[in-house]
Amino acid sequence: MPAPASAPGTAAAPRPPFVLALDQGTTSSRALVFDAGGALVASAQKPHRQFYPQSGWVEHDALEILARQTEAMQEAVAAAGISPADLAAVGITNQRETAVVWERATGRPIHPAIVWQCRRTATECDALRDRGLAPFLAERTGLVLDAYFSATKIAWILDHVPGARARAERGELLAGTIDSWLLFHLTGGTVHATDPSNASRTMLYDLHECRWSEALCDLFRVPRSVLPEVRPSSGVFGALDASFLGAAVPIAGIAGDQQAALFGQGCFAPGAAKNTYGTGCFLLMNTGRTPVRSRTGLVTTVAWDLGDGPVYALEGSVFNAGSVIQWLRDELHLISAASECDRLAESVPDAGGVHLVPAFTGLGAPYWDMRARGTITGLHRGSGRAHIARAALEGIAFQSDDVLRCMAQDLGAPLAALRVDGGASVSDFLMGFQADLSGVPVDRPACIETTAFGAACLAGLATGVWPDLDALAHVRATARVFPPTLTEERRAALVAGWREAVRRTLSDDRPGRGEAPSP
Numbered sequence: 001m002p003a004p005a006s007a008p009g010t011a012a013a014p015r016p017p018f019v020l021a022l023d024q025g026t027t028s029s030r031a032l033v034f035d036a037g038g039a040l041v042a043s044a045q046k047p048h049r050q051f052y053p054q055s056g057w058v059e060h061d062a063l064e065i066l067a068r069q070t071e072a073m074q075e076a077v078a079a080a081g082i083s084p085a086d087l088a089a090v091g092i093t094n095q096r097e098t099a100v101v102w103e104r105a106t107g108r109p110i111h112p113a114i115v116w117q118c119r120r121t122a123t124e125c126d127a128l129r130d131r132g133l134a135p136f137l138a139e140r141t142g143l144v145l146d147a148y149f150s151a152t153k154i155a156w157i158l159d160h161v162p163g164a165r166a167r168a169e170r171g172e173l174l175a176g177t178i179d180s181w182l183l184f185h186l187t188g189g190t191v192h193a194t195d196p197s198n199a200s201r202t203m204l205y206d207l208h209e210c211r212w213s214e215a216l217c218d219l220f221r222v223p224r225s226v227l228p229e230v231r232p233s234s235g236v237f238g239a240l241d242a243s244f245l246g247a248a249v250p251i252a253g254i255a256g257d258q259q260a261a262l263f264g265q266g267c268f269a270p271g272a273a274k275n276t277y278g279t280g281c282f283l284l285m286n287t288g289r290t291p292v293r294s295r296t297g298l299v300t301t302v303a304w305d306l307g308d309g310p311v312y313a314l315e316g317s318v319f320n321a322g323s324v325i326q327w328l329r330d331e332l333h334l335i336s337a338a339s340e341c342d343r344l345a346e347s348v349p350d351a352g353g354v355h356l357v358p359a360f361t362g363l364g365a366p367y368w369d370m371r372a373r374g375t376i377t378g379l380h381r382g383s384g385r386a387h388i389a390r391a392a393l394e395g396i397a398f399q400s401d402d403v404l405r406c407m408a409q410d411l412g413a414p415l416a417a418l419r420v421d422g423g424a425s426v427s428d429f430l431m432g433f434q435a436d437l438s439g440v441p442v443d444r445p446a447c448i449e450t451t452a453f454g455a456a457c458l459a460g461l462a463t464g465v466w467p468d469l470d471a472l473a474h475v476r477a478t479a480r481v482f483p484p485t486l487t488e489e490r491r492a493a494l495v496a497g498w499r500e501a502v503r504r505t506l507s508d509d510r511p512g513r514g515e516a517p518s519p
């Protein structure tokens with residue numbers, strides 16, 4: 001639905017020029033129009049279907065995605081009430097790793113898109129692991145050998161569609177992530193390109209040499225000729241074909257969704273991090289100009305390239321975050337709405353020694369125990385609903401803090417700032433507790449559409465809407481900062497309590513112990 005909006009606290013009319021952000025996500029395609037002041041003017045959202053042809057397999061119809069993205073873009077521009085000629089630029093951000101293979105001549109996909117969640121190539125990954133290639137791949141790509149990334153997905157399509165491999169060798173086919181798929185079509189089939197933030201999620205991109213790797217292409221059997229040209233994340237990729245909006249607007253920014261959010265949050269300096277509190281948490285920390293190799297199982301990735309070389313990031317995730325609140329609501333019936341959890345948490349001075357470790361699907365960094373299952377520890381006769389609700393919210397912050405500590409350890413420098421977004425970041429209690437626990441101010445922006453805003457920033461930066469990073473830093477508005485209030489001693493005591501609860505949660509036989517597992 002188009003949702004007219006303006007930046008909180010500003011009654012001013014939207015200011016041209018405008019920037020259109022296309023946010024192509026796993027479940028829907030969105031389009032958002034921002035004005036020169038960074039205010040959201042209008043948006044539209046179109047869901048697309050999910051296909052599960054076999055257990056563990058996930059596919060999308062790439063043509064449906066293109067159609068929905070086109071509708072969203074047209075609706076958003078109409079809802080903004082602006083002329084397409086007032087659009088200075090288009091930015092693209094996208095679900096990452098999802099792979100598409102299509103015909104160069106017709107633009108038609110030869111197979112459904114294989115989605116990042118799809119596990120169909122897990123056996124190929126196991127075979128590569130058995131050959132001892134995981135350390136080499138981690139060193140070259142910054143990634144953990146896993147079916148999640150694009151390389152084995154592209155190879156699978158080439159191997160399973162009759163004649164595809166020969167056609168690829170003849171130069172008849174193109175392959176890429178969703179950004180490249182959209183870019184190709186939005187430019188009328190004239191541009192086949194991507195940016196380093198997306199390229200660095202394929203397992204074919206050399207993180208150090210900043211180019212497609214011949215060795216990796218050979219290893220994964222992906223012909224170099226199908227791959228897009230890698231260009232800076234901020235810069236003109238081509239012009240939007242006039243058939244879409246009636247104006248040839250430059251497409252001037254591309255980044256994968258998590259990296260776009262890091263940029264949209266203004267995390268431009270090393271040590272600056274963002275945490276997206278959704279169903280799970282996605283944490284990224286800017287590590288500056290050198291790729292930092294993680295010793296804790298995190299992923300190293302390109303954050304963006306503004307044309308002067310790559311900026312890198314460390315990435316980690318928490319498997320269960322907002323899902324814990326849903327669990328309290330839907331399974332335990334302890335609360336009737338997510339916001340009730342906050343009120344309950346705030347009704348007691350502390351969790352009364354209760355810890356909720358939501359290891360529903362195992363525990364990630366730094367424990368890496370896929371067999372662990374959730375626990376509630378520290379219960380006593382006086383423990384009540386409010387303590388459990390509080391422990392659930394605290395558990396989200398404790399898990400995020402574990403990942404942030406890994407990042408700081410890998411980087412060799414403390415966390416400089418934490419900026420937050422996502423559905424659960426509305427919880428004042430959770431944000432305040434995170435600030436106390438991690439000992440850093442937690443900054444919640446006025447506009448929580450940070451992913452789309454990041455894509456708009458990359459595109460606006462390339463087209464003069466914003467002159468430089470300083471200008472962008474001022475465009476992003478903070479709504480509230482949660483300052484840390486605890487002493488170091490008190491923080492250490494909290495962490496010790498959490499670690500003890502985690503110790504009781506870990507499985508006895510931990511086969512994956514110490515191994516870098518699936519992201």
Ligand code: ADP
Nearest residue numbers: 277278279322323325326338339422423424427
């Ligand atoms: P996703 O993009 O992963 O679907 P969202 O960013 O939309 O997630 O966030 C939804 C999550 O936020 C849900 O899991 C929900 O439990 C959680 N959430 C929403 N409101 C609150 C709240 N007030 N306190 C804690 N968690 C909340």
